[in-house]
Amino acid sequence: MPFVTDIVGPQHPVTAWPPLRAGTLRRTSTIDTDRYDAHRTTAQLRARDIRADSSGNEVLDDVVVLATLTDHVIDEISGDDARLARLQGVRVGAGFRAILRDLLGSDTTRSPALYLLLDDWVGASLVTGYGQHHADLTGGVEWPMSDAMSDHLAGVCSGFAPGASAVDFSRRNMLMPCVRGPLAPSLWGDGMHPVKPLRPHCMRRMRRLDVLPNGATATFDAHFRDSHVDAEGIETIVHEYTIVGEIDMASQSISQLTPEARVLPWQECPGALASAQRVVGLAVSELRDHIRTEFTGISTCTHLNDTLRALSDARALLAAPG
Template identity: 80%
Template sequence: MPFGTDIVGPQRPVTEWPPLRPGTRRRTSTIDTHPQNPHTGDVQLRARDVQSNSSGNHDVLDDVVVLARLTDRVIDEISGDDPRLGRLRGARVGAGFRAIVRDLLGSDIAGSPALYLLLDDWVGASLVTGYGAHHADITGGVEWPMSDGISDHLTGICSGFAPGASAVDFSRRNLLMPCVRGPLAPPLGEMHPAEPLRPHGMRRMRRLDVLPDGAAAAFDAHFRDSHVDAEGIETIVHEYTVVGEIDLASLSISHLAAQARVLPWQECPGALASAQRVVGMAVGDVRDRVRTEFTGISTCTHLNDTLRSLTDAQALLAAG
């Protein structure tokens, strides 16, 4: 029984990024996962910070590349410029991994370096790779089997799985997890070099622009999860944008507006109101406070991850 298109969430993808205006500082990141078999995958994590200058070009402030291979989410191999990365071999990218990363980077995390964003964001990106794995396994359908009781376990974790939500109701009645095929992923704008995704690959992409102007700094954040199918067609799984301002005197968020661009189910945008709870928070506190305070059906895991990345604005502001 197909998951009806009448209960699918918003399908309004971002089609282009704003140009890099002089003085803008931009952080982009990608976490690309390419499965080698049902258990093993190669991962490339990359982030770059740039600042646009008056000549219309940009200066690279930071550029980080990490390569890894995982088996059942356990890191078998990892390499990068930071020698501390070797200590992550044998760690599982899942529950508890962020604590390992904080211990690994120590006091460095206070400045929100690009490496911290990549390692912290790896947990969410790893969870989403299940979408690609299931697409590689199914043929001719858009759902995959689930055991009895799994929908009860998921109920209540976010707005899309609120009690009585369409995805919950569908999975209980059919013992199938709905798997919505999103819209095509348009190419965007100025980003660090990234290889095209291979078939069944998944990409978690971020952009954060910060532009100081007087007593405030405007920010513009974009988050997208995408997937490439067996034919090489890239479609969007999740996508949010968040814009607002930072008060530079207090380094706190003075206002914010979030938009759901692409989401799988109609109940998912119900989480948007939760974003207003970030207003008034110190920028440096947003990552940890969202992780601990934003839970349950009023929120969305992917919106929360988008909001958490706003803490990176402090690194971009300090770079000026």
């Protein structure tokens, strides 16, 4: 059978976001990728920062970036920031984040919404391979694997640890495993930026980060989801995490956090959750670089790592004027 069913991970989708309390700072973002064929895609990257109060939501920042790509290389890109034009011809993949640091300079330390979108584009671009895999399997075409390819996967992350069920499946069947996730509950509501419905075979990476200052601490509540729309227009979840915790305002560091794996493809994927405790005590400003260099191998998960890295956006929200 084309879709694997017996080695799937947790399937407990988030069904609602927490209500916006007065004083909450909320950043939402989406990266929508529309695949026209195996090579050409378009991408819409959008983010918005708001502050909630009793009289309504104040928009602090609103960013939209549009791009077309061929084999992950940017053909055209547009947005309000003139620096974006310098990304034309750049591949969204390995090395892209280093280019962003040169392009945005000091903005990378302030974590504006534009930086989140461009930094997160690398992971979102990588995951779009699921859409092609899903379409091929639906059409009856399975992806062959070799021993060398299985060896390359083994050790990448907790879900592909040596001996993990996905690695074992690929070696026994010489096929790339693929799962169909649960239905994606709609979460659009108060404080979310506008989005268009996804077309068939499109993918969306969505984030929400709520930060609420409360004297000596600030609480945070983060949500991350990758989803896919199939040929019938049904949206299902590929990856989903939530993280709640606190920031010590005096040291601007993570004082506690609790991650939860809501939807993941493989049984072993949740083994990465323990790695999140390694950021406790780290300054929020250090998260992106520290996680990028130190969180590797089978104790971690690429998607959890990116969600932890995105917690650095709390500093931009806490520094918002007013």
